[in-house]
Amino acid sequence: MTSNATSHLMRMFEEQHSLEDYQGGVPRWCTGCGDNAILTAVQRLCRDEDLRPEKTVFVSGIGCSSRFPHYMKTYGFHGVHGRALPIAQGIKLARPDLHVFVNTGDGDCCSIGAAHWIHAIRYNMNMTLMLHDNNIYGLTKKQASPTSPIGTKSNTTPRGSYLDAMNPLTVTLGVQNASFVAQAVDWIPDMLYDIISAAFHHKGFSFVRIIQRCPEFMPKAFDPWLNDPQRSLLLTHDDGVRPSPAIAKLYRNQEQHDPADIDRAREIASDAETIPVGILYRNPSIPCYEDIRLAGARRGPGMMRAGLEAEFDKFTIWPDGQQPAA
């Protein structure tokens, strides 16, 4: 029998994964749901990067989108509503060797989990977040979300929602330590793949907002953009993503945008009329929280005992003659 360690090494070098290796249960999303496109892109990514399934964790909150981990044949953590990020952070800090992904919805991330979202940007831990933004609460059957456009008729806003929609891109770009901000749409799968891939390769907290169609509850929400490709703005750059010639031909509204340019990124993000697709901002020089916190020595043999005895020494009253020499 070979030892565990040896068999591990063999697996590491020999194993090549196919798409099926990452396919978990059969997705139970509605037909036409944009989540399916995200799942396909992510499974492709895992295969292309040959991520070891046992070293990969998908963490989610609660919502249609948060069912995502169940459909991956990796480790998965389907948590509670809004708290995927702190769970993912605990995982990453305990185990920096794991690839950590977070799948979250617009309610999960931008409403109940908003505090964690803001702070996750600041922590800048190395993980990829996919915000499945369908502008609505899907799982609970159609209530307005923070990203629902003003006037959205839903079960809690039957005469139309009252407030202007929140813009997750400008919010993210406004927080200290933002290091990767991108946007994709479920209906351009190749670019969706490229953007998630770029996010995965970025070291830091990669925030990818994915405009995701919910045919069940928001069937027409993105029609203006679907019907008029020129209302999308493809962000291209040698340092960013480059659309294929076929896509470039269809989506002719393009801009050479340097992901290092945060001012322009904020301008682009602020335009509510167009949907930018591509990488808005990337700054690889921002340190990751786990690197800062784990910079010291990791626990080694004997360390706990030595440290503990040293602490006890601080508080000890020694009987006469028993105090050890300093």
Next chain:
Amino acid sequence: MNATAAAAVPHRAAVDIQQHIVEIVSDSGEGAQRCGQSLGSIAARMGNGVWTTEIIPAEIQPPARSIAGASGNRIRLGSTSVTNGGDETDLVVAFNEQVLLGRVREGELKPGCVILLESMWREHRDAGIRAAYAETYERLVNDGFRVIEIPMERECLKIVSDARKGKNMWALGMLCCIYSLDVALGCEQVAVALKKKSAKVIEANQKLLQAGFAWAEENLDFKYRIPAIKATEPQVVVNGNTALALGVLASGMEICAMYPITPATSVSHYLSDVFERVGGLVHQAEDEIAAAAFTIGASYAGKCAVTVTSGPGYSLKQEAIGLAVMAEIPMVVINVQRGGPSTGQPTKVEQGDLLTVIYGSHGDAPKVVIAPSGIEDCFYSVITARKIAETFNMVVVVLSDSSLATAQTQFPRPQFDEEWQAPPVDQSPVPAGAKPYDWDEFTGLFQRMVPGQPGGMHTITGLAHDRNSRVAYDPATNEEGLRHRSLKLAALQQTLTTPAVFGGPEGDLLLVGWGSTRGAIEEAVTRLQAEGRSVSSLHLTFLQPMPSGIGEILRRFKHVVTIENNWSDRLSDDIINHDNRRYSALAWMLRGRYLVNVDCWSESRGRPIKPVDICNEVRTRLEKMRGTRA
């Protein structure tokens, strides 16, 4: 008293006493805390039992000379080990009369006790202050206190130019004299307490201490000696929160996620200082929900982690705790209770969270709850908690409270045990066909699969799930999960030993307590037994699950009363009767489980329960019992 020993003291003989409670109170920033702690340390080094408690004003910078601003320390000195703060104070040193008034109003001073009062206010240039001082002085004297005015400021100014910095050490010297403590040990302690200061500062403070000692020797007409037995084994002197933090260090855990909250914060302050030296870290999260979720993430990934909080924070963590219960992820939660509900009394003690931690989080969420009954217990509880959490894949709550948090006493220095260390994260391949929740039919236990283990890939979920961790809502699967999660408590329960009865195994009255009240209850029982009364006590450390044999113990007594520091309705209120009375937490549980008519006596005064109050209550009850029987 021994005649030769008395002759050796020129002015007066030291009176031998078994125990004494002394307080030092001042405005905050005048060093009464340090004076008190140092006194405790010196006495401990001489072999006395000590129990020190902090007197903390509610505000950070209360106005000077204010009744609510009393800051300081209360030290109970004993001939043998001291397990609680005791009754009222026997002797108090006060730097001004207003902070003293605060203590008088709270009923903390023994009638007629000795008050050593800074006298500078009598000649203060502010007429209002002079008048307030004179008036208070008169009143205290009329109330029967033995007030001795002491020119502390004047004496200190002979040595230093700013008496605010040093009066505490002068007072310490005075107290060393009063309690016949070794002045050389006192000087050593000053050096320890001020080790971050320059040699010059230390020297000045030692001079002050000696001067205080000499002044007392010259001018006071009383002196005590509390016979001490020096320990033969090394002892550590820490407060409950430091003990909890040391417990975290010793438990093998590497990650503590927290959000600041009184009175739990000092656990993480100390941990933040030292944890990294042993390869651990404290993560200050953005809120308690994040702290709990972070802890769960780390534990899930193979490193059992701990989160530290108090009431309001615990409430926020409850949903996440339910997730850990449902997904069966080990997790240690330390709850240092404070007065509630809501923001309640942040710095004050209350045992108000017992039912919340046992039954809290919606649905059936079985968790383990351990309540340390003393400072030493705080240390070992955390080690036990991590072990149980990992063995049973459960949430373990360590329920301390603010009276243990800041109380300091000595206990034998723990001997390092290799068993304390956490096992390495299991990264071995999972055998083919193994299921993520392969619940044992008998115990509900299973072997967790941790990320990194080849072949173990699955998605854990807070939704109802089957053995494969697949979401399942069918009735049978739902009950299967509930059953196995519940069985684990029973499996743990089987390993617990029945707690010992303190006192006779049967009798008229059994007092039952849990958590921090142990010392006070057992001291009360000792006194009552000395009066010939048939009283015993039982103290519970495991509250969930409860060990076997408790019902049998309860039934051996004619009456059973829990003693708790929390709210229970008083039958003396007109509309309260046996149908609507809300009992104290433990009483509810004992009544429900053992079908014994358990009564309760509780206080929610924001301070530790005193043995004297328990004694009085018990005497009244026993008299009543005798009356009804006659």
